[in-house]
Amino acid sequence: MSDPIRLRAGGVHEHYNFIWHRPETVRCWAHAGVAVDWTDYPGGTGAMVAALEAGELDLAPVLTEGAVAAAARGATIRIISTYVESPLRWGVHVAEAHPAQSIDDLRGTTFAISREGSGSQLMAAVMAEQRGWPLESLKFATVGDLEGARAALPRGEADGFLWELYTTKHLVDSGEWRRIGVVTTPWPSFVIVAAERVIEDEPEALLKVLRCLDAAFAAVRRSDAEAFIASRYELLPEDVASWRSQTEWRLDWRHPEQDLCPVVGHLVKAGQLEARVDPATVSARLLDKLRE
Secondary structure (H helix, E strand, O other): OOOOEEEEEEEOOOHHHHHHHOHHHHHHHHHHOEEEEEEEOOOOHHHHHHHHHHOOOOEEEEEHHHHHHHHHOOOOEEEEEEEEOOOOEEEEEEEOOOOOOOHHHHOOOEEEEOOOOOHHHHHHHHHHHHHOOOHHHOEEEEOOOHHHHHHHHHHOOOOEEEEEOOOOHHHHHOOOEEEEEEEEOOOOOEEEEEEHHHHHHOHHHHHHHHHHHHHHHHHOOOOHHHHHHHHHHOOOHHHHHHHHHHOOEOOOOOOOOOOOHHHHHHHHHOOOOOOOOOHHHHEOOHHHHHHO
């Protein structure tokens, strides 16, 4: 029996990625002749894009807006599938002692971001565009990751921080941070991207990974998935139940560019892209690749 094709995947250590670690997913990969080695990337979208370009990572589930922006700017990655169809809810956070009581109180202040081009930066710009703030009023402090934001906010190095609200809920519940608002993406929240070199060399292996993820999602409609998620990501069971009720997954590798037009439009308005791009230029259809 030949050795499995090994692929390196990575993502933020968060509940959206639980399916990559389920036993039924791993069994499916083994049966299909692939093995997936996972690495956590606390730095978020920017860190994963950098790793993909550096040859340290082969594929990753990332924020839709981050994937589109990176690929449109010339990063050697392409979207190979949709992943989470429902929008992402970003909490807008401040340190407990900060005077801001609403999002508008943060106009003209400094936002912590994980790194340049990250989802935390992109969503701050989208939030500003939605609220009619001049983009030049935005100021940023690069903090690396969630832990960096925890250090920066109480020291006054940044005023606000946007991050997925369930991932930060324990900080709000403990009183370390206050959530003063929520910003919802006007597009599906996550896609799966791969390095262009892997799309060229291993399109069939990538497709097997996606098909196993899709099959595993269909198998985890059972209640035991909530216990798995709560334990792995240190979330309260009631929070997991609430999150799952609001979340829809859809893996579509036939038309991965579907639903990307609104993302492109908002990124242009927010100043994150200089001009509109054709969604087809930032995606790759694996099935078409196999027919070449």
